[in-house]
Amino acid sequence: MxxxxxxxxxxxxxxxxxRLFGSFTAVDRVSLRVNYGExxxxxxxxxxxxxxxxxxxxxxxxxxxxxxxxxxxxxxRQSELIKRHIGYMSQKFSLYPDLTGRENLDFYGAAYGLxxxxxxxxxxxxxxxxxxxxxxxxxxxxxxxxxRQRLALAAAILHRPRILFxxxxxxxxxxxxxxxxxxxxxxxxxxxxxxxxxxxxxDEAEYxxxxxxxxxxxxxxxGRPFELKKKHATASLEDLFVNLILSREAERA
Amino acid sequence: MxxxxxxxxxxxxxxxxxxxxxxxxxxxxxxxxxxxxxxxxxxxxxxxxxRLLDPDSGRVTIDGVDTSRxxxxxxxxxGYMPQQFSLYPDLSVEENMxxxxxxxxxxxxxxxxKRDRLYEFSNLGPFSGRRAGALSGGMKQKLALSCALIxxxxxxxxxxxxTGVDPLSRRQLWEILLQLKSEGVTVLVSTPYMDEVARCDRxxxxxxxxxxSEDTPTALAASFVGRIFYIDCxxxxxxxxxxxxxxxxxxxxxxxxxxxxxxxxxxxxxxxGELAAIGIDRQQITPIDADLEDRFIQLMETKA
Numbered sequence: 001m002x003x004x005x006x007x008x009x010x011x012x013x014x015x016x017x018x019r020l021f022g023s024f025t026a027v028d029r030v031s032l033r034v035n036y037g038e039x040x041x042x043x044x045x046x047x048x049x050x051x052x053x054x055x056x057x058x059x060x061x062x063x064x065x066x067x068x069x070x071x072x073x074x075x076x077r078q079s080e081l082i083k084r085h086i087g088y089m090s091q092k093f094s095l096y097p098d099l100t101g102r103e104n105l106d107f108y109g110a111a112y113g114l115x116x117x118x119x120x121x122x123x124x125x126x127x128x129x130x131x132x133x134x135x136x137x138x139x140x141x142x143x144x145x146x147x148r149q150r151l152a153l154a155a156a157i158l159h160r161p162r163i164l165f166x167x168x169x170x171x172x173x174x175x176x177x178x179x180x181x182x183x184x185x186x187x188x189x190x191x192x193x194x195x196x197x198x199x200x201x202x203d204e205a206e207y208x209x210x211x212x213x214x215x216x217x218x219x220x221x222x223g224r225p226f227e228l229k230k231k232h233a234t235a236s237l238e239d240l241f242v243n244l245i246l247s248r249e250a251e252r253a
Numbered sequence: 254m255x256x257x258x259x260x261x262x263x264x265x266x267x268x269x270x271x272x273x274x275x276x277x278x279x280x281x282x283x284x285x286x287x288x289x290x291x292x293x294x295x296x297x298x299x300x301x302x303x304r305l306l307d308p309d310s311g312r313v314t315i316d317g318v319d320t321s322r323x324x325x326x327x328x329x330x331x332g333y334m335p336q337q338f339s340l341y342p343d344l345s346v347e348e349n350m351x352x353x354x355x356x357x358x359x360x361x362x363x364x365x366x367k368r369d370r371l372y373e374f375s376n377l378g379p380f381s382g383r384r385a386g387a388l389s390g391g392m393k394q395k396l397a398l399s400c401a402l403i404x405x406x407x408x409x410x411x412x413x414x415x416t417g418v419d420p421l422s423r424r425q426l427w428e429i430l431l432q433l434k435s436e437g438v439t440v441l442v443s444t445p446y447m448d449e450v451a452r453c454d455r456x457x458x459x460x461x462x463x464x465x466s467e468d469t470p471t472a473l474a475a476s477f478v479g480r481i482f483y484i485d486c487x488x489x490x491x492x493x494x495x496x497x498x499x500x501x502x503x504x505x506x507x508x509x510x511x512x513x514x515x516x517x518x519x520x521x522x523x524x525x526g527e528l529a530a531i532g533i534d535r536q537q538i539t540p541i542d543a544d545l546e547d548r549f550i551q552l553m554e555t556k557a
Binding site for chain 1: 289290291292293352389391392417418419420421423424445446447448461483485488489490505506507508509510546549550555
């Protein structure tokens with residue numbers, strides 16, 4: 001059954017959201033607002049707490065304290081509804097390598113409860129829009145990385161989620177493919193989808209409308225890429241990222 | 254004399270030319286990048302250079318030694334870090350290093366001295382007892398690099414070493430490569446990421462088994478033909494479309510703004526009226542330099 005989302009303005013909205021594992025604070029009082037139609041880059045080194053934060057936002061992990069709403073649903077009490085209203089794609093997870101692209105999409109469509117006719121039409125539409133062409137009939141495990149990623153994107157948006165979480169979606173993908181992939185993300189954003197994306201590549205962070213940088217569980221900087229570079233007087237986001245983290249670490253020492 | 258020379262390397266898989274008369278020449282203590290899309294032939298070339306794969310034709314020499322004739326003499330000179338993590342996940346950090354050292358006959362005190370030096374490099378010392386499979390992405394790569402360096406190779410070949418590694422770990426990895434260079438080690442690294450190319454002495458763009466261009470990163474970026482401007486605006490699809498209808502201008506969305514591309518001999522002033530007509534004002538426009546990615550895409554589009 002489709003439960004309509006309650007009235008809300010932000011795709012993602014958290015206030016002081018935290019998660020502890022024993023005495024370790026993995027996510028430390030994170031307050032975020034992500035708008036519909038926005039591409040929001042969620043940056044941080046390995047171990048900064050990004051994955052824990054995303055797991056809470058996707059309804060996979062209960063927060064320890066603070067509040068949060070995703071698509072208007074409460075992260076404590078409505079995690080099942082959140083799961084149905086979001087799309088999720090990661091470079092590690094997703095496709096079954098021994099199924100063809102089409103079979104993968106059929107599987108996900110059934111899992112989301114899409115009826116046969118609607119599913120067929122939606123798969124045809126995405127095949128055309130993502131230019132999957134004949135690749136849809138090949139085994140997912142045999143596809144070149146760039147095509148596998150597009151197929152994974154198709155699976156993640158099959159049920160027309162209004163919020164899309166992408167965890168390092170383009171690892172190992174070449175520049176031409178990445179530009180195309182980002183072209184698709186821009187189209188989705190413009191149709192009103194909120195896109196929440198993590199990446200380790202700062203040239204890719206440049207493509208985001210807004211960025212946040214996470215360090216030791218907390219958000220240490222937020223803003224538009226162009227403004228952030230101006231504010232910190234750095235030519236590249238990578239310098240900005242590395243300098244910010246090194247100066248934080250120096251303060252601790 | 255060049256330390257690594259590849260002459261006219263060709264390799265076919267069925268009818269597909271994975272490599273087509275590919276030539277490469279890398280000087281001692283040079284860091285050289287091999288850049289190209291998925292399937293361009295990077296990994297095939299690297300496997301041939303490391304003698305893991307035989308070419309259909311062509312010749313590879315390392316330090317003047319022909320690898321097909323005297324591989325035993327070349328092997329100690331060569332360190333190779335493959336794309337896939339290929340260490341033993343059930344062995345500890347230290348056990349992996351001991352194992353690789355043993356393959357090269359390095360044991361006892363010389364091994365321990367080398368190990369300690371590599372720990373200084375990698376900061377993996379505190380994790381020596383941890384299972385390799387339980388390391389983070391960046392630490393795994395540093396362990397793989399340590400194992401590739403255990404026998405003091407003079408040529409280090411790395412196949413996409415930083416995929417999935419965070420910016421801080423990547424920077425540390427690059428600091429290690431620069432340190433090796435200062436000690437005279439020659440480095441060949443493949444990568445799909447342009448910001449890494451910028452750290453190398455020279456780079457070659459590879460596409461469909463052929464070399465498109467080769468030069469220093471600065472010269473490669475500067476060889477872009479045209480002029481680029483950043484427009485600080487709300488980059489809607491309809492704005493991109495309207496900008497693209499202006500003769501002699503091509504526009505792409507770039508993050509929170511637009512990039513406009515003009516021909517080399519064109520001037521922005523000539524287009525200010527047309528841009529104003531679609532709501533773009535002079536104040537929103539900043540000229541920017543072409544980067545390596547701009548040039549790479551330009552070259553690929555020319556060849557495609």
